[in-house]
Each structure stands twice: as structure tokens, then as C-alpha cells.
Amino acid sequence: MDGDRRRWRQCVLSGAVFAVCMTGTTLPTPLYGLYQEKFSFSELTVTVVYAVYAFAVIGVLLLAGDASDSLGRRPVLLAGLGCAAGSAVCFLSATGLPWLYAGRLLSGLSAGLFTGAATAYVLELAPEGAKARATFVATAANMGGLGCGPLLAGLLAQFAPWPLYLPFAVHLALVAASAAVLWRLPETVRERKPLSSVRPQRPSLPPPVRPVFAPAAIASFVGFALFGVFTSVSPAFLSESLGVRDHAVSGLVVALAFFSSTAGQLAVGRFGVARSLPLGCAGLLGGLALLAGALRWDLLVLVVLSALVGGCGQGLAFRAALSAVAGASPQERRAAVISALFVVAYCGISVPVIGVGLLVGPVGLEGAGLVFIACMAVLVSAAGAYLLRRPVRTG
Template sequence: MAGTTLPTPLYGLYQDRIGFSELTVTVVFAVYAFGVIGVLLLVGNVSDAVGRRPVLLCGLVCSACSAVVFLAADNVALLCLGRLLSGLSAGLFTGAATAYVLELAPPGEQGRAGFVATAANMGGLGCGPLLSGLLSQYAPHPLVLPFVAHLVLLAGSFGVVLLLPETVAGTRPLRTARPNRPELPPEVRRVFVPAGIAAFAGFSLLGLFTSVSPAFLAEGLGVHNRAAVGLVVFTAFLASTLGQLLVPRLGTARAVPLGCLVLIVGLALLAGSLAWAALLPLVLAALTGGAGQGMGLRGAVGEVAAASPAEHRGGALSALFVVAYFGISIPVIGVGLLTGPLGLAHAGLVFAACMAVLAAASGAYLLRQARAGAGA
């Protein structure tokens, strides 16, 4: 997952080399999200049939191809292709890897396995910009070395996956797989709507941090150090991982609405940073908003996984991440479209207001559902 956010601190360098607008940055970023969504919709549950290992190995190959394309990128088309391949890899990883970790866990360790799965997802996304920020700022060849390092990590991951046992019984050959959208069994639908709403709101904030925050740090705050940019983005994902640690104490049902509340606080801090052009509120927004997103995500994954039959778990989790990645793509493109007429800061303020309204509505809906369930 680190490869999917690796280019975040590097967009400024690509802008200098190729020349494109902030809208183009958001479109390039959104290509990744649409790649994820396409894979999840078409083959999101394929690992339930062909096994987890073949799907993960295909994802690693796509990720390696993405790194190679970025090494050769000298125009916007190649940047989009690299992001698309990265999105395909993330789409293959997301549901299959989460289900795989849950199935590999010893009996009675499902709760910890859920944390490991979501923490690996968020931790990898956070380590990508931190790695590329450090290498591009303090090492030679800033547009080469980060992707070479990523290829080395992928080679090690490929070897590890080859050694893992398959957990799906009665698997079919990968070549026999057919496109099939993720299925939601009837018993999952009751928890899926609130889980999906929380995932959408949380991922929208992370999408903003990984797409346009480097430009805001440079233009609005005068921060041009790519390692610092990577650290700010890493902070959001680290806070997400830490927020997930709170879920076992809260319970998944309470974690989701509380995560929405914390997310609103993070959005308010983000609005303050944009309005006052101040760095401290931005860092606090990364910490608070990331924690709220992590609480909501782990709660959502836990609720959906617990409600899913084993034979449909990969598909149900893939469907959840489809909704989450719509949260990454659609609001971010909206910010890119508004940047031209309004400016980056004002476009961000519109985004923060819209997402705060959505998160508030989500939290209220979840609390109402919880009270209705308690009354029943």
C-alpha cells in the first residue's frame, strides 16, 4: 500500500518537469481511485473463488509495473497510467488481503487480526509519502530512488506471499475467474449503510491530505521541504492507525459514530488552517481527523466482517472499500475544479464544510440506529 501514496510529495517535481495545474494533480490522483473502484466492482470477490494468494500476487505485479511507469514518466499520460496501475494493485489488495489476515489469525484472535489488517492498510499508505519525501529531499535522483526502493520492497513481499498457505478451500484456477461485482448477503446490508457512510467521510479527508496538501503547504505556508510534506501526510495515517487501537475498548458499534464526531473536529481544524494560513492547525487536523477516520474504518470493517458469511467476506469487504474510495476521488476532484475560480484555500474550505455536514449526518444516523436497536 505504500506504493499507492509514494508520489504524493513528488507532484511538485513532476509539475516543474512537465508543467500542469492543480486540477491535473487531482485528476491524476483520482485516476488511482477509479482504478481501485473498477477492480473492486468487477473482481472484488474473485479471491473468494480463486484464493487469496493468486490475487495478492497479481496485485504485487501491478504495483511493480506502476513503479516502472513512474520511473519513465515524462508526460501526464504516463503519470495517469502509473496511477491507474497503482489503483489496480490497491483494488486487488484491499478486500483480499483484509480477508486473508482475518482467516490466517488463530482462533479467538479475530479482533487483533482486524486491527493488523486495517493498520497495515493505513500504515502502508502513511509510509509511502514519508519514504519518498525523505529520499527525494536528502538523496540523489529524487524521481528515481523512491520507486527503486519500492521495487525492492515489492520483491520481498512477493517472496513472503509465496510462502503463505492458502485459506480458501476448493479454489478455481485464476484464468477461470469471471468479472462479478461484490455481493452483499442480506445479513450484511443492515450494517453496510452506516459503515459505508463513515468510510466515505473518513477517506475523503485522507484523499485531500494525499492530493492537494503538498500544494497548500508550498503555496500557502511556504513549506517546500518534501520530507516535511511527507511527514504531515504520514501524521494523518499514523493517527488513523492509533485511532484504531481505541476501537476494542469502545466496541465497533460505538466507534463508528464517535469516529465521525472526531472527524468533524479534524475538519474544523483543517478549515482554520486554510483560513489563517497556519501550519499548527494543519498538523492538528492531520492528527485529529486521522484518528477519527481510523476509529470509523476499523469499526466499519469489524461490523461488516462479523456480519458476512465466510464465502462472501472478501466481496463484502471489497464493496465497503468501493464506497470508501469514492470518498477519496469525488470530493478531491471537486476541490480541483474549485481551485481555479476560488483558489486552493477557499476550495478547501468548501470541502471541509461539505464533509463536516456529511459526517454530522452520518453520526446522527448511526446514533439513531443504535438507539432503535437498544429499544428493540
């Protein structure tokens, strides 16, 4: 019993470290408007700055997604915290657009190092027989951390001095505390290999994972695409179309989507993985419909409802996808397989966002958003229909 309590404490602490890292990746979200005023760049540039982060994540996952399987979880996670600290320093030093690109690049490297390794680490630190709850800790740390970023930055920007500096100084202190916590946690990889063993590999899936990966990846792509648009362009929509210039409100609206994702993840235990994936797709479709209404009629209440409904749908789909994929993966390939799932997810969070940015000029923010919603609605409807016909089998 004492051993189980100790392992749960370690599991939760590793989840907290995970959350701190992910907080830094969304910290600039409510501040982009201030950066636009300071450095005079367009809405397209905002989406490119945002996408630099996502492409950095994808690059790390493709080149070193299985690094922690060989080197150990802790060394990779400590390197991720180092990149997170470097990102904060770039934003604290920002005197022009190149600093923002550098900060987002380092933030993407930190997230890329963390996503697969930290998820596997949380699962491995949990007591035996607690995989379901440990999966919730990992996904809640991921999405909860992403939600804390805009909320923290929005509150500090609205109610505290130095809005472009204080959020990053606070995060830098949290990263330092996280490194101290991580240093005291145990390593879970028993057979560690030298750095020379880590080489870029062509993405591949072990045979037991292949039947569950495709539908899990489809659901993850759409959910992250919705979050990508929320995170990158919703502050501009709130400001330009709804006249909401309160940074705290802007940060809260974005945070609601991520916090609702955590609530949706809780429901997976009740519905089960097989039913949660199509239900999550239905929630995403509802969130997209509400966002379309918000863009068409300029209603803040529909933006909030879109964040709540779409966030719950994403949480259902994402936790179910992660549970199915992690459960089917051999332990020695788990981080690599989880990283492959996140590659697909981060394609969803980057490519559609750039598309929206490119369309803002010719058709405006509302038109670009509606085109995005139509494309994602077709994709999520097809995914939901596929999952109803061929439910994911986890046993």
C-alpha cells in the same frame, strides 16, 4: 501453542506484504510539486492523476472484488504485487504526463486487488478467537502502509539524490521481497475455482450484512474523503500558502494522518464497535474544523492538528466499520463484501478530490478547500446523528 505462534507469524507477514503494496499507492504524494515543475501541469491535473488511481481501484473492486474467494488469496495478491511493480517501473521511466497516468492506473489496480483479498487473508491466517486483533493488523497494515509512502518519498526526495527515481527503486525492491514472502505463505481458500468462474457481478450484500453496511459505509466515505484531500492537495497548500517547501515535512504531515488513523484503530478495542463509529464521526468533524482554520488563517500547527484529530477519527470509524462488516459476512462472501465497503470508501477518496481540483481555478485553493469541508461536515454530522439513533449491532 506452537500452532498459534506460527499462525500469528503468518498473519503479521501477510500484513507486512499488505503494507508494502499500500506504500506504493501514496509514494508520489510529496513529489507532485516536482512533477508539476518538470512537466508543467496544473493543480487540477494533480487531482485527476490522483483520481485515476481511485477509479482504477473502484473498477477492480466492482469487476473482480470477489476474485480471491474463487481463485484463492495468494494468486490474486501476487497479481497485485505485479501491478505494483509495473507502477514503479512507469514512474522510473516517466518522461511525460502519460507515464504518470499509467503508473497511477497500475497502482490503483494493485490496491484494488489487495484491499478485499489481503484483508480477508490476514483475518483467515490469524489463530482462532483472535479476529479483533487480526482486524487491527489488517487495517493498520492498510493505513500504516499508506502513511509510509509519503514519509519515505519525502525523506528520500529531501535528503537523497534522484528524488523522482530513488523512492520507486526502493519500493520495487520491497515489492520483490514481498513476493518472496507471499510465495511461502499458505493458501486459505480450500475450494478454488477456475479463472472462468470470475465474472463481473452486480454489487449485492448477503442479508446478515445489510443492517450494518449502510452506517459503516457512510463513515468510511467521509474518512477516506478527508484523506483524499490531504493526500492530493495538502502538499500544494503547504508550499503555496505556508511556504513549506521541505519535501520531508510535506510527506510527514500527510503521513501523520495515516499514522493517527492507526492509533485511532487501537482505541476501538476499548470503546467497542458500536461506540467507535459515532466517536469516529466526531473526530472527523473535529479534523475538518481544524483544516478549515488552517486554510483560513494559514497556520501550519492547525494543519498538523487536523491530520492528528481527523486521522484518529478516521481510524476509529474505519476499523469499527470493517469489523462490523467482516463479522457479519459469511466466509465464502467475505472478500466480496469487504470489497463493496472499499468501493464506497474509494468513491470518497476520488469524487470530492476532483471537485476540489475543479474549484481551485475559479475560487482558489483556500476557497475550494472550504467548500469541500462544508460538504463533508454536513455529511459526517448526519452520519453521526444516524449512528447515535441507530447504533450498529455486531452481535
